[in-house]
Amino acid sequence: MEVKLSVQRCHPDARPASWWQDYTVDVPEHATVLDALLAVRDDQDETLTLRCSCRSHICGSCTMRINGRSTLGCKTKLDAARARLREGEPIRIQPAGNMAVIKDLAVNLEGFFDKVKAVTPYLQPTGPEPEREYIVPNEAMLTVREAMACILCGACVSACNSLEAEPRFLGPAALAKAWRFTEDPRDGRDAERLEFLSSVPGGIWDCTHCFACVEVCPKDVRPMERILELRRRSMEAGFTDNNGSRHSQAFLDTISRSGRLDETRVAMRSVRGPSELLEWTPVGVKSFLRGKVPLRHKPIPGALRVKAIFAAAEAQGRRDSKRGAR
Amino acid sequence: MALSHDVLVVGAGLAGMRAALAAQAAGADVAIVTKVYPVRSHSNAAQGGINAALNPEDSWESHAYDTVKGSDYLGDQDAIEILAREAPGAIVELERMGVVFNRDEHGRLGSRNFGGASHARTYFVGDFTGQAILHVLYEQLVKSGIRTYNEHFCSQLLADGGGAVAGVTAFDMRSGEVLQIGARAVVLCTGGIGRVFEPSTNALICTGDGSALAYRAGAPLMDMEMVQFHPTTLKSNGALISESARGEGGYLLNSEGERFMKKTAPNAMELASRDVVSRAAQIEINEGRGVDGCVLLDVRHLGAAKIMERLPQIRELGLEFAGADMITDPVPVLPGMHYQMGGIRTDVHGATPIAGLYAAGECACVSVHGGNRLGANSLLETVVFGRRAGAAAAEFASGRKAASLPESLRDDEERRLRTLVERPGTERTAALRLEMGTTMTRQVGVFRDEPTLRDAERKLALLRERFAGVSIGDKGRLFNQALVAALELDFMLDLARTVVAGAIARTESRGAHTRVDHPRRNDAEWLRHTLCHHTPDGPVVSTAPVTITQWEPTERKY
Ligand SMILES: Cc1cc2nc3c(=O)[nH]c(=O)nc-3n(C[C@H](O)[C@H](O)[C@H](O)COP(=O)(O)OP(=O)(O)OC[C@H]3O[C@@H](n4cnc5c(N)ncnc54)[C@H](O)[C@@H]3O)c2cc1C
Ligand code: SF4
Ligand code: SF4
Ligand code: FES
Numbered sequence: 072m073e074v075k076l077s078v079q080r081c082h083p084d085a086r087p088a089s090w091w092q093d094y095t096v097d098v099p100e101h102a103t104v105l106d107a108l109l110a111v112r113d114d115q116d117e118t119l120t121l122r123c124s125c126r127s128h129i130c131g132s133c134t135m136r137i138n139g140r141s142t143l144g145c146k147t148k149l150d151a152a153r154a155r156l157r158e159g160e161p162i163r164i165q166p167a168g169n170m171a172v173i174k175d176l177a178v179n180l181e182g183f184f185d186k187v188k189a190v191t192p193y194l195q196p197t198g199p200e201p202e203r204e205y206i207v208p209n210e211a212m213l214t215v216r217e218a219m220a221c222i223l224c225g226a227c228v229s230a231c232n233s234l235e236a237e238p239r240f241l242g243p244a245a246l247a248k249a250w251r252f253t254e255d256p257r258d259g260r261d262a263e264r265l266e267f268l269s270s271v272p273g274g275i276w277d278c279t280h281c282f283a284c285v286e287v288c289p290k291d292v293r294p295m296e297r298i299l300e301l302r303r304r305s306m307e308a309g310f311t312d313n314n315g316s317r318h319s320q321a322f323l324d325t326i327s328r329s330g331r332l333d334e335t336r337v338a339m340r341s342v343r344g345p346s347e348l349l350e351w352t353p354v355g356v357k358s359f360l361r362g363k364v365p366l367r368h369k370p371i372p373g374a375l376r377v378k379a380i381f382a383a384a385e386a387q388g389r390r391d392s393k394r395g396a397r
Numbered sequence: 398m399a400l401s402h403d404v405l406v407v408g409a410g411l412a413g414m415r416a417a418l419a420a421q422a423a424g425a426d427v428a429i430v431t432k433v434y435p436v437r438s439h440s441n442a443a444q445g446g447i448n449a450a451l452n453p454e455d456s457w458e459s460h461a462y463d464t465v466k467g468s469d470y471l472g473d474q475d476a477i478e479i480l481a482r483e484a485p486g487a488i489v490e491l492e493r494m495g496v497v498f499n500r501d502e503h504g505r506l507g508s509r510n511f512g513g514a515s516h517a518r519t520y521f522v523g524d525f526t527g528q529a530i531l532h533v534l535y536e537q538l539v540k541s542g543i544r545t546y547n548e549h550f551c552s553q554l555l556a557d558g559g560g561a562v563a564g565v566t567a568f569d570m571r572s573g574e575v576l577q578i579g580a581r582a583v584v585l586c587t588g589g590i591g592r593v594f595e596p597s598t599n600a601l602i603c604t605g606d607g608s609a610l611a612y613r614a615g616a617p618l619m620d621m622e623m624v625q626f627h628p629t630t631l632k633s634n635g636a637l638i639s640e641s642a643r644g645e646g647g648y649l650l651n652s653e654g655e656r657f658m659k660k661t662a663p664n665a666m667e668l669a670s671r672d673v674v675s676r677a678a679q680i681e682i683n684e685g686r687g688v689d690g691c692v693l694l695d696v697r698h699l700g701a702a703k704i705m706e707r708l709p710q711i712r713e714l715g716l717e718f719a720g721a722d723m724i725t726d727p728v729p730v731l732p733g734m735h736y737q738m739g740g741i742r743t744d745v746h747g748a749t750p751i752a753g754l755y756a757a758g759e760c761a762c763v764s765v766h767g768g769n770r771l772g773a774n775s776l777l778e779t780v781v782f783g784r785r786a787g788a789a790a791a792e793f794a795s796g797r798k799a800a801s802l803p804e805s806l807r808d809d810e811e812r813r814l815r816t817l818v819e820r821p822g823t824e825r826t827a828a829l830r831l832e833m834g835t836t837m838t839r840q841v842g843v844f845r846d847e848p849t850l851r852d853a854e855r856k857l858a859l860l861r862e863r864f865a866g867v868s869i870g871d872k873g874r875l876f877n878q879a880l881v882a883a884l885e886l887d888f889m890l891d892l893a894r895t896v897v898a899g900a901i902a903r904t905e906s907r908g909a910h911t912r913v914d915h916p917r918r919n920d921a922e923w924l925r926h927t928l929c930h931h932t933p934d935g936p937v938v939s940t941a942p943v944t945i946t947q948w949e950p951t952e953r954k955y
Contacts, residue, residue, distance in 0.1 A: 084875045101633045101718060113827035117870025117879035122437075124600040127636050127714065129528060130437045148717070173571050174876040180434065193536035194495035204492040209500035209507070216497050216522065219529050223436050257495065 073097050074107055074149050075161035078119065081172045089172070093161055104152050104162065105133050105144035108176075121176035128289055131224035135176050136165040141229035141287045167229035183225050186241050190249040190268070197259025205257045218251040218297060220290040227284035227294050239273030243284035243294030246275060250297035253304060265305040269313050275301045276315020317341045327381040329370035336368070399804055401579035402428040402544075403794040404787070405565060406586060407551045407607055409435035411527075411776060412758025412783035413586035414534040416747075417543050419787030420584070425794055427787075428544040430551050430567045430578065432602065432881075435535045439588050439600040440779065443527025444639035444710060446519035447491075447776040449484035451506060455516040457481040462948060464774060467513040467670050468767025469908035470924065470950040471620065471943060476745050476763040478946060480774070483781045488520055491780065495533045497522055510644045513670040513771040513955075524641055524710045527776060549576070550881055551606065553810055554583065554614045554754070557800035561752035562614070564802060566810040570881060573874030575814065577807035581794035582753045584786050585611055585741060586779075589759040592885070593893045594734035594841075595834025596635025598627060607760045609888035611741045612895070616749040617928040619762040619941075620739035621892070622899030622910050625770055626843050628674040629694050630733030633718045638694060638711055638730055640772040642723075643667040645707055647696040649678065650727065651686040662955035669955035672769040672909040675732035679843045682731060691729035732843055736775065738766040738909065739899065742928065742941075747786025753793060757786035764926065767943075768908015818880055822868035826882045829867065833860055833886075833893055841897055846914040850901045857894050858935065864890055895929040898936040902927050920950050 074096055081089040096110045105123055112119045122132040126145045133144040137152050144164075152162045170178035196205075227243035234240050241249075249268055252258045268275045275298050284294040306316050321340035325333035338355065342348050371377075404420040406413045409431035420427045431438070450460040461481035465472055492498055492506065498520050501507035511519040522529035538545065549567040555577070557563040564579040587607025591599020612618050628649070629638040643649070649667050651657045661677045662669035678692045696704060701724045704712055708723070715721050715728045740762035747755040747763075758779045765778055840853035864887060871879035905919035906912050925940040 082873065082875070084873055099633070101720070106634075112878070113825075117826075117882075118873070120876045120878055122433075124433060124437055124439070124602045125442060126601065126634065127442070129441045129525070130433075130439075130600060132433070132437050146717075177571070177876050179571075184434065188539050193540040194493075194533075196493075200493070204489050204498075204506050206504040207500065208504050209502075212497045212500055216529070219497050219522070219532065220525065221532075222441075222528065223532075255495070255497075257493075 072100055072149075074153070075159070076107060076111065077161035077163050078108075078175070079163075079165040080119075080175050081166070082118070082174055083172075098149065102149050103145050104137055104147045104149060104164070107149060108144060108164070120174045129222060131222035134167045134224045134226050134229060136168060136229065138163050139165075141167060141226040143224060143226065143289050146289050167225055169228055169231060169234045170225070180225065183228060183244070186245040187223065187248055189241060190245050191260075191264065192248050192252070194252065194255065194258050195260040196257050207256045211256050215251055215255050218247045218254070218292055221247055221292045222290055224289065226287045226289060227292075230283040230287045232281040232283055233277050233279050237273060237277050240277040241271070241273050243278075243298070246278075246301065247292050247294040247297045250301055253301065261304075262308060265301065265308050266310050268301055269305040269310040269316065274315075275305065276313060276318070312343075314341050314343070327378055328374070329368060330374035330377040331371050333368040399579060400576060401564070401799055402426050403580070404582050404584065404790045405430060405578055405580035406584045406787070407431070407565065408438070408586035408588060408758070408760075409433075409538075409545065410438035410440040410586060410588050410758060411531060411534060411779035412786075413438075413584070414538050415780045415783030416584045416586055416757055416787030416790070418534075418537055418541060419784040420791040421541055421543055423788050423791035425791035427791075428546065428578070430546045430549045430565065432548065432550045432570065432606075434547050435538060435545065436532055438531060439603050440531045440776070441528045442598070442600060442637070443776050444524045444637070445511060445641045445644065446509065446521030446526045446773045447488060447530070448511070448514070448518050448771070448773040449488040449520060449777065450481060450516065450518050451485045451488060451520070452508065452516065452518065455518055457484070459515055460484065460518060463514050464765065464771055465948045466953055467769055467771040468765075469672075469769055469918065469953060470920070470948075471623070471764070471767030471908060471926070473764050473767075473944040474946040474948060475944045476765050479745055480765045480778060480781055484777055487777065487780045487784070491530055491533065494537055496530050499523070509641065510668060511772045512640050512643065512668045512674070513665070519644065519773045521641070524639060524708055530776065546576070546578075550884070551610070552814070552884060554610050555579075555802055555806055556614065557802065559752075561800070562754040563800035566807060568814065570878075571876055573877060575807055575811040577802065577804060577810070579799060579802055581797045581799055582755060582790035584747065584755040584757060584790045585760055586756070586758045586783065587760045590737045590889065590892050591734060592830075593833065593889045593896065594624070594837045595831060596630070596838070597734040597834075598630055598635055598637035599735070604885035604889050605737075605760065605892045606885065606888050607756065608741055609891045611749060611751070611754065611756060612891060612929070612931045614751060614754070615931065616751050616754060617742050617930050618739060618895050619742040619926050619928055620764060620767070620899065621737070621895040621929055622903050622927065623738035623766070623768050623908055624734060624841075624896060625671055625736035625738060625909050626675045626732040627671060627735035628678050628732050629730040630735070631714065631718050632689075632691055632729060632731055635733050636714055636718055637733075637735065638714065638728065640671075642694060642696055642708060642711055645696070645703065646699055647694055648698075649674070650693040650695055651681045652688050653686060657681050657686070657692070665955035670769055670953075671772065673955055675843055675909075676911060679732050688729055691731045693727035694730045695727040696723050697725065697727070734838065736770055738762070738764070738768065738770050743786070745785065746789035747782055748789060753797070755786045755790045757782040768910060814880065817883065818869050818872055818877065820868065822866040824863050824866040824868065826867055826869070826879065826886050829860055829863060830882075830886050830889070833857065833890065837893055837896070841900055844911050844913050845900055846912060847901065850897055854894070854897050854901065857890065857897060861890050861894070891931070895936045898929055898938050899927040902938040924950060
């Protein structure tokens, strides 16, 4: 069948700006977007540059944006890619986002791997070495495996909204990797890991829960859920001396008190103390001038009932943790 | 400044990373050159598992015997004994590094059945064992701080005045910069040659670069005719449906709904050796009892729950590339090129006949697989012999002064590559590659005979000539994948000819090599390895004896 592709190209050594180039290829019915791109490279244009290897979504090489969505070229059937397009409209192919382009669809991955390296990504057992293997329940291994399924393709990083604003953010892939060790019963350095992840610039508190990583991950790793769990665990472990956990505590407090968010209070309580408050004053003033800082915070009608819901949830939480349910 | 290391490992798959860690543990300054980031290596693809006789009821002797028998007695028994003896330690070591192996009800390592094995001795991580181990070795690599030249393509082996290997040239594919890296010892761990065939279950990077580099440098390639055809690959794109589907109890059916394996392997049935199952499936297809050129793999009776827990990825592949949901439908499959048993000849320490040159993993041939590799023995080979080769290379390096190579070698290589990029021509890499691959599949496949092999030999010689007319479609320096593709094709054309030369020479049927014109195994003449030597006019074949320790050859029955 014939398909039309429009590829965002970039050859920094030859042309100053990127450009869009259209191709038409004839490929079999079952083909993927990657197959189509390879047909282009083989038969029409050997300068088209893209990484790929396994063709079966296991090596993590072929991450790209297809019609704006970050995904793997070898996991996207042409039919699916064309499903929402108008008759004759080409499939749009762009390099992964949040990473600098080297050439065409090949982006610079050094920063991506540096962030993986930053989370101490290896097992650190602390107890005595067992005689043979570690004895651990299969269920624990099945849980850890949810994150081991990650192929480090970077689709999540390409789609991550926080990374656009904060390039230091460790990002969904590295944090999912970090989670794998805190979850592994064989690892003995949970506390150090949680402390680092909650205090380092670009750590777990920089995620905005936009769900993008969960949605695009080809391996169902659900990085955002791992990050939320890391936050919960680091607060439980007492690592609360950081803006993120203060913010989340203040958030809860104001809602439980008045039934709705008290932005001013949350903002004031998220920072460490008077000196940091001073740092943020210009932002506060600007927000005030734009009418974003309400001076009086009114509880919603029935705020007391909200309080009761919170109390019930907390009690349930205590019962659950006593039973060891997680 | 010239770069230099004690030990340089080429390749960052399981064998390469294991070798590098072992060399570092032995005190060497180590670096890795790899054409893809380590976690992109093809070891990822292994779904099924890794073998070891860990259970008290099992024994290394039993594992070794199964391997010898599986190899159709072409495996070297000293190497096989080492493989089986060191397996339990290797698996436990991987577990302690952090691999999330499946457990039994007591929390100990849990195993599954695999083809050609008399015990359930295959250890696994769901159906992504290779990925799970590769990523954990990568974690260890990060921990070690070993320098890794990522996305660097090794294009040449360098020798000192005395003929010993003294380093490599490699270029950073991203920038095009050519490097000369000196080394007291080089370990080749460049993986399989799958792309010599079209289709193949192998990834696009499996182009046998290291095997070709060693061959051209004068190291012989052993048993190259021994190419494994996996019985269950998908028609549409050659993708593999892992043996674990049969290990968990899947059936193979012909168009009449018959479990045809009962005709050739009434005991082991679907779990007979791969060569046996592939031949049986190909016969069904050839004799008209196939379904659209395939046979059927049926796991429906396992039930949705087991399929989802143990075979989720395999089901996904079936859904995507065959349009069949294994929970409700059988999947059409056929034999396809999967693994190269042959490779760079080494001793049990990974040493090749060239001083300073070592090899391990799929590119090497010790030989533990002989005529046919058992499933889940190859991951094992990468870690056992990767470790041995790394340690031996470190020891060799410590006893040798660094050769002082002229730095002009770098410039020579840069000039050679530039000339290649700029040379005029009318041939295209992709067209030649496809011709080579389809020739190999059609004429050097499951069933072979002399006239067809001779014809393939002629065609390959012609392709070799036409390669001189290939023009590279990208003239730039930056990420020039057209250049890489041409270099890979250049390597593969050499390798294809060694496969054919070995297949012509071996006038018998053994393991994966089936000669219709010589249908019997011939121990009197052919209990021997073939060795391919490089000459300007093509490969020249000699032979070498097989090492037998305790298992005398007998007829194989499953
Ligand atoms: C689909 C599939 C399933 C499999 N399942 C199993 C299984 O269940 N059990 C089992 O035991 N075996 C299995 N195998 C076989 C097994 O996966 C491989 O034999 C093994 O992983 C090979 O590992 P390796 O380290 O030798 O090479 P690879 O993992 O292939 O690594 C090769 C390395 O060499 C590098 N390289 C290559 N050329 C160059 C160059 N020119 N310059 C620089 N670097 C270079 C690459 O970058 C890469 O890092 C399977 C194979 C396939 C194809
Ligand atoms: S949920 Fe968090 S980590 Fe995931 S994409 Fe959004 S901001 Fe990034
Ligand atoms: S979490 Fe998912 S999307 Fe992100 S790198 Fe891993 S596999 Fe890719
Ligand atoms: S080619 Fe490996 S993930 Fe797409």
